Amino acid sequence: MDALIPPLLNGSAQGALLLLAALGLSLTFGQMGVINMAHGEFLMIGAFTAYLVQQVVHSANLSVPVALPVAFLVAGLLGLLLEVGIIQWMYRRPLDTLLVTVGVSLILQQAALQVFPSQGVPVQKPDWLDGQVNILGYEWPLRQVFTILLAAVCVAALGAWLKYSSFGRRIRATVQNRDLAETAGISTRTVDRLTFFIGSGLAGVAGVAASLIGGTNSQMGMQYIIPAFLVVAAGGIGQLKGTIIAAWAVGVSLSYFADWTTGSLAQVLALMLVIVFLQLRPQGLFTVRTRSLV
Amino acid sequence: MTTTRNRRRSLAATGAIATVVALVLAGCGARAGDGQPAAASAGPSCVDTSGSTVKLGFLNSLTGGMAISEKTVSNVLHMAADEINAGGGILGKKIEYVQEDGATDWPTFAEKAGKLLTQDCVAAIFGGWTSSSRKAVKPVVEKHNGLFFYPVQYEGLEASPNIYYTGATTNQQIIPAMDFLASKGVKRLFLAGSDYVFPRTANAIIKLYAAKLGIEIVGEEYVPLDKDDWTSQVAKIVAAKPDFIFNTINGSSNVGFIKAYYDAGLKAATTPIISVSIAEEEAPAMGHEVTGHYASWNYFQSLKTPTNPKFIQSWKAYPNSSGVTSDPMEAAYISLYLYKALVEAAGSFDVDKVNAAARSKPITFDAPEGTVTLNGENHHISKPGHIGQINAQNQFDIVWSSGKFIEPDPFLKGYDWFPAATRDQLVKSAG
Numbered sequence: 096m097d098a099l100i101p102p103l104l105n106g107s108a109q110g111a112l113l114l115l116a117a118l119g120l121s122l123t124f125g126q127m128g129v130i131n132m133a134h135g136e137f138l139m140i141g142a143f144t145a146y147l148v149q150q151v152v153h154s155a156n157l158s159v160p161v162a163l164p165v166a167f168l169v170a171g172l173l174g175l176l177l178e179v180g181i182i183q184w185m186y187r188r189p190l191d192t193l194l195v196t197v198g199v200s201l202i203l204q205q206a207a208l209q210v211f212p213s214q215g216v217p218v219q220k221p222d223w224l225d226g227q228v229n230i231l232g233y234e235w236p237l238r239q240v241f242t243i244l245l246a247a248v249c250v251a252a253l254g255a256w257l258k259y260s261s262f263g264r265r266i267r268a269t270v271q272n273r274d275l276a277e278t279a280g281i282s283t284r285t286v287d288r289l290t291f292f293i294g295s296g297l298a299g300v301a302g303v304a305a306s307l308i309g310g311t312n313s314q315m316g317m318q319y320i321i322p323a324f325l326v327v328a329a330g331g332i333g334q335l336k337g338t339i340i341a342a343w344a345v346g347v348s349l350s351y352f353a354d355w356t357t358g359s360l361a362q363v364l365a366l367m368l369v370i371v372f373l374q375l376r377p378q379g380l381f382t383v384r385t386r387s388l389v
Numbered sequence: 390m391t392t393t394r395n396r397r398r399s400l401a402a403t404g405a406i407a408t409v410v411a412l413v414l415a416g417c418g419a420r421a422g423d424g425q426p427a428a429a430s431a432g433p434s435c436v437d438t439s440g441s442t443v444k445l446g447f448l449n450s451l452t453g454g455m456a457i458s459e460k461t462v463s464n465v466l467h468m469a470a471d472e473i474n475a476g477g478g479i480l481g482k483k484i485e486y487v488q489e490d491g492a493t494d495w496p497t498f499a500e501k502a503g504k505l506l507t508q509d510c511v512a513a514i515f516g517g518w519t520s521s522s523r524k525a526v527k528p529v530v531e532k533h534n535g536l537f538f539y540p541v542q543y544e545g546l547e548a549s550p551n552i553y554y555t556g557a558t559t560n561q562q563i564i565p566a567m568d569f570l571a572s573k574g575v576k577r578l579f580l581a582g583s584d585y586v587f588p589r590t591a592n593a594i595i596k597l598y599a600a601k602l603g604i605e606i607v608g609e610e611y612v613p614l615d616k617d618d619w620t621s622q623v624a625k626i627v628a629a630k631p632d633f634i635f636n637t638i639n640g641s642s643n644v645g646f647i648k649a650y651y652d653a654g655l656k657a658a659t660t661p662i663i664s665v666s667i668a669e670e671e672a673p674a675m676g677h678e679v680t681g682h683y684a685s686w687n688y689f690q691s692l693k694t695p696t697n698p699k700f701i702q703s704w705k706a707y708p709n710s711s712g713v714t715s716d717p718m719e720a721a722y723i724s725l726y727l728y729k730a731l732v733e734a735a736g737s738f739d740v741d742k743v744n745a746a747a748r749s750k751p752i753t754f755d756a757p758e759g760t761v762t763l764n765g766e767n768h769h770i771s772k773p774g775h776i777g778q779i780n781a782q783n784q785f786d787i788v789w790s791s792g793k794f795i796e797p798d799p800f801l802k803g804y805d806w807f808p809a810a811t812r813d814q815l816v817k818s819a820g
Contacts, residue, residue, distance in 0.1 A: 101628075102621065102624075105620050105621050108620065109620065109621075205452070208452075208456065213456050214458070214641075214674050216674070217673065217676040218676050219676060220648070225651070226654065227653070227654050234627075234653075234654065236652035238652045239620070306676075307648065308617065308618060308645060308649075309617025309618060309641065309645035310617055310641030310645060310674075310676075311676070314454050315617070315641070317615065318615055318616055318617065349621075350620075353621035354621060357584075357610060357611050358584070358622055359584040359613050361621070362613060362616065
């Protein structure tokens with residue numbers, strides 16, 4: 096029992112970060128079928144925004160809460176720019192968007208390398224995240240609790256917005272059946288743009304969380320993009336609950352594997368687990384159920 | 390209904406394709422060891438030094454992940470070349486350098502090394518950082534009988550007639566660090582490293598020496614170089630309750646390690662870290678103050694030697710300077726001056742004559758770390774071992790020194806606790 100609880104807590108925090116990184120991807124991939132390989136770089140932009148906000152607001156205690164909405168806006172607007180500038184011309188050509196966004200991701204990485212010091216920038220952790228809380232008799236780093244809460248707030252806000260707002264209803268209608276939604280008078284173009292804005296903005300928020308965990312540098316997006324895609328694929332396309340469960344499962348299994356074996360082997364085993372799962376269930380955990388004929 | 394499901398299925402398949410493509414793309418940067426030189430007969434050297442200049446090649450990653458570290462090495466090489474030219478050059482010939490980008494890609498290192506030797510006809514190549522880049526260049530310089538000067542501390546167990554190593558080998562950095570830990574009375578040590586050849590080899594040596602010193606290894610953890618999340622591993626450190634942590638992590642993964650370390654409530658006062666990769670440039674980039682932790686190097690900016698003040702001053706004034714000096718850049722600075730001393734001792738730029746001069750006379754250089762002497766047999770240099778403790782200014786206070794300069798012993802032949810069988814096995818597995 097003693098050895099079983101800590102990895103569960105650790106893994107939940109890892110899963111929460113993975114979920115933040117995958118949420119936006121799940122939205123854009125689910126709705127538009129756009130494979131956005133530059134999503135990791137939006138996350139990087141969020142992390143650099145956290146750093147820049149810290150240079151303006153000198154206290155780390157204040158800068159992190161300020162950085163969260165700012166990073167959402169900055170990454171969201173860049174996402175919007177990408178959608179309007181490039182992606183809108185290649186809907187329904189998933190492999191082309193894949194190649195184009197790989198190019199965009201390389202450009203963004205090199206741009207970051209030009210602007211910021213090559214060894215990365217330091218993002219200071221606020222004092223109120225220094226320390227541990229005792230949960231179930233185990234010392235739990237406050238930073239991990241913060242990541243989980245942040246993910247929970249984002250998921251709850253996104254879920255409520257999708258469910259209750261009229262824009263949310265339009266997004267869900269577009270995911271379920273684009274043609275029928277258009278026939279019903281929904282401007283799917285506007286919906287697409289808004290979805291891309293929100294999806295990219297969520298990557299920015301994930302970037303702020305990531306800047307408190309690892310290094311903030313031009314390469315950081317790369318380590319999140321592949322696990323995030325796996326989470327989206329395993330969760331089922333366009334399914335919020337699937338993404339949540341898959342992110343948590345990958346985080347927790349990574350953590351247990353790391354506890355039982357080594358950090359390197361854990362990555363391999365978790366990846367294999369997802370691949371085996373997708374072999375058995377290619378559609379992912381959940382699928383969209385519709386009564387449509389197409 | 391069925392068509393819908395099929396479409397969903399094809400979407401999922403697209404996702405899988407995307408992932409595979411992404412994996413392949415990510416893998417491209419890490420391909421190693423397949424850098425065989427383009428076949429060209431090792432004919433007479435095309436190096437032409439009849440004019441008033443000598444061509445040298447600088448081979449550093451200016452793009453990709455390693456640009457983080459290698460740009461500084463490239464800059465300091467340029468500074469050394471400018472200084473030597475201002476002082477009259479080498480054998481009266483001005484240095485004309487050709488800068489090439491290794492692009493953090495090991496086959497590119499091999500390809501560019503071949504180009505520098507056979508097309509640019511440079512007399513020697515300077516650069517590289519990762520062991521993989523050195524191992525990619527090695528067969529090329531050996532084939533064309535060129536010279537390669539490698540400026541970074543590494544895992545040892547190598548000696549090539551065509552390579553000069555100006556960074557520390559294990560008995561000049563790892564072993565002094567262990568001697569320091571023994572002097573502090575450390576009983577329980579935890580090993581944390583990135584997952585590649587240097588940390589694996591260093592830890593193999595550490596474990597053997599620890600057994601001899603009576604230090605217990607209470608855990609050993611590795612995380613891939615490109616992963617920053619250390620939380621699971623730090624949890625194991627907390628559980629193992631070590632007196633000290635030996636850190637062989639490299640790059641931005643170090644930032645993740647330091648953050649997870651403080652997240653878990655570990656402190657320098659009770660569980661200090663000794664590292665062999667955090668220097669003056671890295672310490673302020675951790676996102677958390679690292680005061681009180683230690684590092685083992687041969688050079689620190691805080692060293693009081695006759696030549697160090699001038700080196701620091703020149704570097705601070707140099708364009709694109711980072712403002713602080715550190716061990717790998719000092720070793721790169723040494724490499725160009727060592728080449729100058731070798732050529733002047735040989736009276737020639739010819740590789741065989743240079744190597745013969747290395748064996749026949751003691752070649753020395755008054756480096757910022759002190760006067761280093763070249764070992765003509767294994768092509769490494771003598772170095773002083775120092776342990777620095779990080780202070781509030783992110784500089785290092787020297788807390789322990791080896792005293793005399795340590796002779797390089799890349800194969801650890803002078804250490805009875807290092808069995809020959811282990812040496813053979815490590816040399817074999819390092820390729």
